[in-house]
Amino acid sequence: MGLITGVCTFLYHLPQIYKWLLKPYYIVSFFMTIAFLVVRKAPGLCEHLSSDREDGNSCDFDWRELEILMFLSAIVMMKNRRAITLEQHIGNLFLFSKVANVILFFRLDVRLGILYLALCVAFVMTCKAPIYMGPEYIKYFNDKTIDEELQRDGRVTWIVEFYANWSSDCQSFAPIFADLSLKYNCAGLRFGKVDIGRYGEVSQRYGVSTSPLSKQLPSLLLFQGGREVLRRPMVDKKGRAVSWTFNEENIIREFNLNELFQKSKKLNKTLAPKDESSSRAQEGDEELHEESEEAKQPTESKKDQ
Known part of the structure; x- marks a missing residue:
C-alpha cells in the first residue's frame, strides 16, 4: 500500500x-x-x-x-x-x-x-534556487512603507512574513504563503512580506533576527490596529526560535484564519471603493496582486527586490 x-x-x-x-x-x-x-x-x-x-x-x-x-x-x-x-x-x-x-x-x-x-x-x-513567482495577493514592503501601511487603517488585519532570499526555508515557504493569500485575502485581511535580509533596520524594529543560528526565518507576524498581536515562531529568552512547523494547517489554526476571514469580509461593504483606488494609485509599483473589477484572477508579481 x-x-x-x-x-x-x-x-x-x-x-x-x-x-x-x-x-x-x-x-x-x-x-x-x-x-x-x-x-x-x-x-x-x-x-x-x-x-x-x-x-x-x-x-x-x-x-x-x-x-x-x-x-x-x-x-x-x-x-x-x-x-x-x-x-x-x-x-x-x-x-x-x-x-x-x-x-x-x-x-x-x-x-x-x-x-x-x-x-x-x-x-x-x-547558482541560486529559483524564487517562487506564482500567483499571489501579497504586498511587498520596504523599510519606508511597512510602518505607514500597517498604521494606515486600524480596521485592516495584516499577516506579514519576514524573510530573506538567501534562506532556503523562506524559499520553501513562499508557495504556501502565496496559496494562503489567494484563499484568505480580502478588504479586512491583507498579506504582506518584507525582505529583512535587505532591510536590516526593519528586522531590528520588529525584533526578527536574520542570524541562521536564531532560526527565526521565516517569521509570521499578525498585526491588528497597527500592533503586533501574534508571531510564529515564538522566541525564547535566549533569542532562539521555538520549534514550529510552517505548514498550511498550523498557520490556519494558530492565526484563526477562518474566523478572521469571516469577520474581515464584512469590511468589504464598509471600505469605500474610492479610498481603495486612491491608495493604490499612491502605492504605485509597490502594490502587488490587488483584486480589481476587470481581473478576478491573480497574476504573477514583480517582486519589490
Whole structure:
C-alpha cells in the first residue's frame, strides 16, 4: 500500500518535477548528486580507482562507502520528516548528497575531493534556487512603507512574513504563503512580506533576527490596529526560535484564519471603493496582486527586490 501511495504521489507531482528539470539549479544539483556514483561505476575510469573490497573490484562500492551512503539515507529521512513541500524534500536530498560526495571523493582521492569541493563552492556562489513567482495577493514592503501601511487603517488585519532570499526555508515557504493569500485575502485581511535580509533596520524594529543560528526565518507576524498581536515562531529568552512547523494547517489554526476571514469580509461593504483606488494609485509599483473589477484572477508579481 505504501508503495502504491508513493507511486501515485510521484505521478501527481510529475509535471512539477518536469518543470524543475528545465531549471539550471536543479539540473546541476542532480548531476552533482550522482557524481560519485558515475565516477565509481564509469567503465574505463573505475578500473583505476582504489578500493577496500576483498575481491579487488574497484567498480563497486566497498563496505565503508556503503556505510556512508546508508548514513546519508538515514539523515535525509530524518530531515524530511519535518519537510513540508516537495521542494524541501528534494533540497534536503541534494544538500546532504553533496556533503556525502565530498567525504567519498576525499576518501577515494584527495585530488578528486578538492575538485568536487571547488565545484560545490562555485555552484553555491553562482547558482541560486529559483524564487517562487506564482500567483499571489501579497504586498511587498520596504523599510519606508511597512510602518505607514500597517498604521494606515486600524480596521485592516495584516499577516506579514519576514524573510530573506538567501534562506532556503523562506524559499520553501513562499508557495504556501502565496496559496494562503489567494484563499484568505480580502478588504479586512491583507498579506504582506518584507525582505529583512535587505532591510536590516526593519528586522531590528520588529525584533526578527536574520542570524541562521536564531532560526527565526521565516517569521509570521499578525498585526491588528497597527500592533503586533501574534508571531510564529515564538522566541525564547535566549533569542532562539521555538520549534514550529510552517505548514498550511498550523498557520490556519494558530492565526484563526477562518474566523478572521469571516469577520474581515464584512469590511468589504464598509471600505469605500474610492479610498481603495486612491491608495493604490499612491502605492504605485509597490502594490502587488490587488483584486480589481476587470481581473478576478491573480497574476504573477514583480517582486519589490
